[in-house]
Each structure stands twice: as structure tokens, then as C-alpha cells.
Amino acid sequence: MAVKVRIPTPLRKLTEGKGEVEGTGKTIGDLLEDLDGKFPGIRERLCDESGNLRRFVNIYVNEEDIRFRQGKETILSDGDEISIVPAIAGG
């Protein structure tokens, strides 16, 4: 599935400055692997050592948080819009 992925400012160093990139994958997990192939290091910024989404990273498929769907197993459809959005948090 070909999808559009919105990249937040802090990760654009990895995407040659691009705010939106194209990716493919059957699921979010596949998509992250595809993106990591194109933009090495991006997956590590989004997932921890065991492959789980980091606490302060939100990924949305068409504005729906994947935590409320099937996480990295969330199935993608052609034309889906994926947004990687850092949490807004602090102390």
C-alpha cells in the first residue's frame, strides 16, 4: 500500500528536510521498516529496543491514534495519510 507520511520537524534531519514522504507497507510495522530503509535511523527514533512505539511518539492513520487501533499491526490502505506527531509533554 502506498501512503503519505507527515514527518515532524525534529525528524526532518533524517528525511533530507522533507515534511512529507511516501512509504509502502501492509501494516504500520511494515511501513516503519520501509521508511527505515529510505531514511536510516528513523525507526530507532520512533520505537524502543523491543520494537514498541516510544511513549512520547504518536502515530495516526487518518487522524486516528494507532494505540486505539492495532498498534503496529494496524492495516494500511492505499492513500492513507499517516502522521508522526511528537507528544507535547514536559515537567
Add this chain to the structure above:
Amino acid sequence: MLKIPSDIVDEMIAHARVDFPRECCGILAGKDDGISHIYQMTNTDRSRVSYLMDPKEQIKVFKEIRTLGLELKAIYHSHPNHPAYPSTTDVELAYYPEAVYLIISINNSRETKIRGFRILDEEITEAELSFPPHHG
């Protein structure tokens, strides 16, 4: 210089007072150096020492900001009984270099002080703020 109209400043302070002694948080949006919109957000941490904006609200607000042709200008949160200066956690979790981080210090007497900072690569720089009177 970030210009925050006085009515929006009043709303931020009111938010900090209502949520005291817990931290409040929110987003300011606008164009160029002016602010036109304030979004009070839910602090899902419900804590006196931390905040985490509700991700569901966050994406909704981001979408509205884009639809209105605005930009995310500032992120505010309160420091109940702590100075208006970024904490270590604030610096670690500063993922929005394009925004000014506004911190509202509020004490037991509900006195407040607001300061703004840019946080880039763990470096804190004070941002100049002005509070023009609200017209209309």
C-alpha cells in the same frame, strides 16, 4: 518578539488557576508574530509536576490549525510553585523547535509570572514576549 493579545494571556492565567495545584497545558496559534487562537488542552498526567497533552485532542487541534491556515506558535504549561523556567523534563521533551515554550509560574497566592523560551538541541534561549491590548 511574540505578541500575545492580553485577552489570550488572561485566558492562559485563568486556565493555570483553575487547574492549580496541577499543571495545565495548551496551544497558541497564529500567523507571523501574532497570536489569534488559544486551545486549552487536557493534561492526561493530571500531575503537579508533569504534563502530557491528550493525543486525541492534539491531532484535532493540529488539523484545525492547518485548516485555518495558521501555525503552531506557542506551547504553554504551568509550573505550580516552581519558577517560570524550563525543567530538565521540559528540555528533554522539547520536540517543537518551531514553537515558543511559555511557562506560567503560579504560587499558593495565585500570583503568576509568564516567560517564554525556545528550546533547540537542549539549549534554552529566552524569547521576547509582548502583551498588546485586545481590540474588539
